[in-house]
Amino acid sequence: MASVTGGLLAKARKAIRENARPIRRDKVIGPSRLPVLLLFLPPALLLFTVFVMLPMGEAAWYSLYNWSGYGRPTEFVGLRNFEVLFQNRAFHQALTNTGLIMVVSIVIQVPLALWLAMLLAERFPGVVAFRLIFFLPYVLADVAAGLIWRFVYDGDYGLFAAIFGFFGMSAPYVLADRDLAIYAVLAVVVWKYFGFHMMLFIAGLQAIDRNLLEAADIDGASRWQRFRYVTLPLLAPTLRLSIFFAVIGSIQLFDVVMPLTGGGPLNSTETLVTFLYSYGVMRMQIGFGSAAGVVLFLICVVLAFTYKRALMRND
C-alpha cells in the first residue's frame, strides 16, 4: 500500500518537474544564490584561513628567523635553524622514534587488529561485550591512558613491581631506562589504538558478501585460503584506510608520550611533536620550533603523495 502511494507520488513529482522545467528555463534558474554565498561561506573560510592556513604559512616564514616571540621577527638567519635542527641529536632520535612507531603500528598493530576482527566478526555469546572492551582504550583520553600506564610501569608501586616481586626479582624502572623506555611507549600505543583499527576491520568484514565465502567453502578452500584469497583482497580498501590512520597517528604522537616519559630519559623517547614542544614551545624558540614544524609539514606532504601514488597504482 505504502509503496503504491510512493510510486504515485514519485510519478506525480516527475510530472511536476517536467512541467516546471520549461518555465524555469525561461527565468534565471532557482532562487538567488548570492545571500547564501555571502552568509554561509565566510565563517568557515575565515576560521580556517586564520587558524589553520595562515599559521602554516607563518611557520615557514618564522623558521627563517631567530625569534623569541616578542616584538616582530627581525633577526633573519636564513636556513640556519634547519642546519642546527639536523645537527641536533635529539631531533635524530625523534625522527628514528617516529619511524619506529610507524613501523610498529603497521607491522604489529594493524595485523593484530585484523586478527581480532576476524575472531569478532563471527557470531557467538559475548561478542559485543568483547568489541566494546577492546574499543574502550580508544575513547579514553591519551593523557589518562599515559598516566595509567605510568603507574603500571612504576618500579615501586606498579603492576610491574608486583609481577617481578612475585618472582622474587626487583622490577626494572622501565620508563627510566634509555633502552627500554621506547618499547614501553610502543606497547601503550598498541594498547590504546588497536581497538579503533579492529572496529574498522569489523565494519569492513561485515560488508563482505557471504556468498563468496560460502562458494569458496564449498570448493574446499581451507580457512586460511578463504582469508588469503577472498577476505583479504576484498578488505584492501579498509586495510589501506587503517594503514593511513596508523601513519597519521604515528606522525603526531604526543599526548601519550608526555605523561609517560615527556620524551626522556635523555631524549630516548622523543617524537617529532614532543621535540617540537620541548625545544620550540618550552624554550620559546619560535624560529627553531617553526623549523621543526616545517619539517613535520614536509614529511606529511611526502607521505601523502607516496600514499596517493601507492593507492592509485593498486586501484
Add this chain to the structure above:
Amino acid sequence: MTDVTSTIRPAVGQASRKPGVTFVRLLYVYAVLFIVASIVLIPLVTTALGGFKTLGDLRTNPFGLPDMWQWQNYGDILFSERYWRMLWNSLFISVFTVVLTLAVAGMAAFTLAHIRFFGSGYLLNYFLLGLMFPVATAILPLFIRIRDLGLLDNPWGVILPQVAFGLGMSILLMRNFFRNVPQELFDAAFVDGCSYIRFFWSVTLPLSRPIIATVGIVAFVQSWNNYIIPLILLTSESNYPWPLGIMSYRGEYGTDWQLILAFITLTILPTIIVFFAAQKHIIAGLTAGAVKG
C-alpha cells in the same frame, strides 16, 4: 557501517560442519579474547581499585582488593572545587566546539554541496588540505596569533582553533551527506519560492540528523580529550580542562599514587559512562567518521 555493535552477521569464517572442530575452535577464540580483554582491563581496574587503597597497601598489593576501603581518597576529590571546575571547563570548551563546528561546517558544506559557483571545487580542496596536516605543524604560529588576538588563556582561544582544525573532516562528511538529499525536494521547494537559506533550515537539517550526530560526536570526543591545543594556549590553572588538570595534579602529588589513581578514575568516569550508555552511536560515529572520510 551504520551499526557495528548490534548487527552481528557471521560474515566471515563459517564454522566448519564438524562439531568437534567447532568446539576446539570456540575454545581457542575465547582463550584469545579473554587474554586480550584482561590486558585491556587489568590496568583500568587496578587504577580504579588503587584509588581505594593506602599507599602502603598499593605497594604490597596492587592487584587485589583493598585491605581497607579508603573512601576518603575519592571523597576528597569529589568535594573539591578543583575537580568540578576542571570538568566544567572541559564541558564548556567541548559544547561550544561542537555547536560552532556544526554551524560553521554545516553552512559551508551546504553551499559546497548544492550551489555551483566559480571556484567551488578549489574551495573544497582548500578545506581538505586541513585534513592532511596535524595541528603540531602550526602550533607555534598559532600561539603567536592567539596571543596577538588577546585570546591567550581564554577558553575561546582554544575553541576557535579546535573548530578550525576540525573543519576539513566535518565539511567533507556533511557535504557528502547533503548531496544525497533528493533532487525532487529541491525542485518542489524552489517552485514554491523557497530560498536556499530557508531550504537549508527546514529541509536539509531535519533530514541530516545522522550526519549531524556523527560530526557532533567526533568533535565532542576530540575536544574532550584534546591536550596539545589547551596545553599551549591556556596558562592559568583555573582555565584548565581535565587532561591538563590531571597532569598538573600528578605534578603536585608526585608519587602519592593512590590519590592520582583516584583522580584519574574520577576524570575518566564520565567518558566511560557515556561510552557505555551511547556505545552504538559513539562507535558508529568515530569509525564512520573515519571510513567515510
